Structure formats: structure tokens, C-alpha cells
């Protein structure tokens with residue numbers, strides 16, 4: 581009985597999962613930016629002539645902004661992973677080029693680095 585190598589993640593499965601993640605993210609972003617407007621936005625239009633009382637509103641706007649920043653970054657990760665797949669370079673750490681273990685890719689299809697490089701990267705890009 582031949583054993584499938586655990587070195588080779590199933591790219592089709594990972595690609596489908598990335599595409600599904602991407603579609604979901606895009607629809608979430610469209611939902612936030614378009615059609616459905618939050619209460620704060622509606623209030624802003626009604627009270628545009630009274631700008632003194634908008635601290636709460638400003639906070640909500642900043643939260644929305646931070647969220648879309650996060651989603652933009654997430655989308656960039658997904659696109660990057662898909663791009664690497666097209667080039668046949670997917671699954672290699674972008675920093676040290678070691679093969680990223682399949683279980684890690686399955687858990688996090690957007691993983692671009694091996695765990696060691698990811699820890700180093702996060703240590704240098706801490707967000708609080």
C-alpha cells in the first residue's frame with residue numbers, strides 16, 4: 581500500500597478554500613460599505629448641521645475603518661496565496677523558502693511563512 585506524502589498538500593482543496601474565503605470576504609466588505617448603512621451613518625446625515633455632538637459617531641467610524649483595514653489585509657493575503665499557487669510557489673515560506681507543513685496550510689491556507697519565520701515576523705510587527 582502506497583502512502584501519500586504528507587509533504588504535498590492538496591492544492592485544489594486549498595485553492596477552493598481560499599476562493600470561498602475570498603468571496604465571503606468580498607461580500608462582507610460590500611455589505612459594510614454599500615447597501616446597509618449603520619445607525620451612526622444615518623445619524624450623521626441627519627445631524628450634519630450639528631457637528632458638536634459626534635464623539636460617539638467618530639468612535640464608530642474609526643472602528644469601521646479599522647475593520648476594513650483588517651479585511652483589506654486579509655484579502656491581500658488571500659490574493660497573494662492564490663498568486664503563489666499560479667506561479668507554483670505556494671507552500672514555500674516566503675522568507676526562508678522551507679516547505680510549510682501541509683497541516684499548517686490546511687489550517688491556515690493564507691500562511692505565507694513557516695511557523696519560525698511567522699513568529700519572527702510577528703515579533704517585529706506587533707499590533708496592540
Ligand SMILES: [Zn+2]
Pocket residue numbers: 673674675676677678693694695696697698
Ligand atoms: Zn521560514
